[in-house]
Amino acid sequence: MPRPTAVVCAYSSVGTSALQGLLEAGVEVKALYTYAQGADEQWFTPPAVVAGAHGIPVHMAPAFNADEVFEAIRAHRPDFLFSFYFREMIQARFLEIPRLGAYNLHGSLLPKYRGRAPINWVLVKGESETGITLHAMTPKPDDGHILAQARLPIDWDETALSLTQKAADAGRGLVREAIPGLVDGSLPRIDQKTLGPSTYFGGRKPVDSRLDFAMTAQEAFNQIRAVADPWPNAFLETAEGSAKVAWALPTDLPCPQGRFLALRDGVLLGFADGALRLHTLKVEGARLERPSEQANALRALGISEG
Structure with missing residues (x-):
């Protein structure tokens, strides 16, 4: 059986770990779309470093939704499209490209804390638990059926850095373990509406x-x-x-x-x-x-x- 293929859109330490999880699951990553690492972001290894070490073509994404990017991804004919802490909303037309679906990794227990900066917001709000969620992508942000979740306890003195590292470690395993069920279609899909009301928080100013x-x-x-x-x-x-x-x-x-x-x-x-x-x-x-x-x-x- 041929290896499943994917195009990955990723950034942050969570994006790096999730990409590693894909590779450990045997997925052939055709291309990585990411961002240049900022001067104030030197605390994590960016996904581009992992991609480069595995010979994966890396594309910086100042305007990901452009027509030329769409055509390039379509030419790969990937089985999957993954978004791991990517900064742009991916247009609906991209979600129709992959044969086996498009999936996003979000840093909360959806449907709670949809939106931007969920790890920061759960700390601001004094939560004692959060998590990370792999879900099917739709044109709406953080929408779509849930495929897998990992729960993360929040320590009393937890910081955004330590919680981000927890999310990164959990995301790596979550993605790796989900791939077989995504490939053969056996992974259960949970409608977010059945899990209670959603909450949304915007980007932090x-x-x-x-x-x-x-x-x-x-x-x-x-x-x-x-x-x-x-x-x-x-x-x-x-x-x-x-x-x-x-x-x-x-x-x-x-x-x-x-x-x-x-x-x-x-x-x-x-x-x-x-x-x-x-x-x-x-x-x-x-x-x-x-x-x-x-x-x-x-x-x-x-x-x-x-």
Whole structure:
């Protein structure tokens, strides 16, 4: 029996792992469509590196839905088209090309958390569990029957980086194990409508990571861990300027809301119902970890000492 063939559209560490899962399942990947790695994305190995090591042609995708891309993919006559954390919505005409279907890997337990940045959003919302879903693609985002899911527990101090790595590891196995059932048609297909109502979250904007002293301490912590390094970080902003809160942890020690308290071994920042102990602030690119430096930075922002 000939090996199943696929064209893959992929990016991120999840895309890299899913591509590896396909190759481990014996799929012949005819082409990879991906993106150039950004200067702030050096923390993961991009799919293009894996493709290059296996002799797979790599195409950067500034305008994936162009006619010439459509014709090139159609010429491959692939069995599958896969989207693994690809940044573009793939037009409906592409979904009709593969003989055995087009499938997407999404970073949540669909139908919950459809849309962009699901890993960041589940942390912001304080979820204790999420997952990764392989589903059939339709012209609608994150729509279509579910083929496979893996559930992922979220630790209390989970960050976007650690949860992304969990999703990448799970995605690799999920894709690898799904291929035989996709090839012979034996994999059950679950209508998302039978699993309850869907929820949708859009792409995150910089303002979404702003900290507000009206937040509870847990809400502030969730915001911080959702965009901790290597993401751009949550931030405090006042009329006097801004500072990024790269990391902070909840504490039982008290601190007045909207103020800071400089202790010998750390700085507390007060929110609606409690406080966070600062670990790392960033001001104009400098990492501030000494309590005295952090206190001076907060004073410069016009935040009063409690």
